[in-house]
Amino acid sequence: MKIFVSGKLFEFEEATVKWRPEHLLAKLCKKQLEQKQDVSADPNAVDITLPNRPSNDLGLIRSPDAEIEASTADTRSEHITVHGRSTDAFKAIMAYYQTGRLHIPLCMCTGAFKDEMDFWGISTSELTKCCLYK
Ligand SMILES: [Zn+2]
Numbered sequence: 383m384k385i386f387v388s389g390k391l392f393e394f395e396e397a398t399v400k401w402r403p404e405h406l407l408a409k410l411c412k413k414q415l416e417q418k419q420d421v422s423a424d425p426n427a428v429d430i431t432l433p434n435r436p437s438n439d440l441g442l443i444r445s446p447d448a449e450i451e452a453s454t455a456d457t458r459s460e461h462i463t464v465h466g467r468s469t470d471a472f473k474a475i476m477a478y479y480q481t482g483r484l485h486i487p488l489c490m491c492t493g494a495f496k497d498e499m500d501f502w503g504i505s506t507s508e509l510t511k512c513c514l515y516k
Pocket of ligand 1: 486512513
């Protein structure tokens with residue numbers, strides 16, 4: 383998977399985030415993979431069945447989920463794009479998915495990091511003990 387957070391590229395395996403399916407990142411990955419399948423299936427479908435297809439083709443690619451729709455800039459592209467979020471916080475969150483331990487980055491205000499956690503759908507109770515009561 384590729385994700386641009388405020389212009390910075392992060393790459394990871396989908397399996398890395400799949401263990402927390404309720405988090406925004408896992409949902410975005412799932413959406414992205416579904417859309418890839420839609421897009422790759424499209425050329426054949428267009429060639430063979432274009433005259434008979436219903437007029438809502440473009441609608442199929444659009445997400446019905448407003449939150450996720452707002453977070454992906456280009457639903458046809460190969461990567462997820464998220465604007466206006468902290469890359470430092472995202473780094474810590476990626477480390478969490480890889481290690482199972484979530485720490486607040488030293489360079490960040492605790493409140494600002496908790497806002498980022500909120501955005502990514504991560505509960506503050508998931509913080510590691512050393513950072514839980516900061
Ligand atoms: Zn810590």
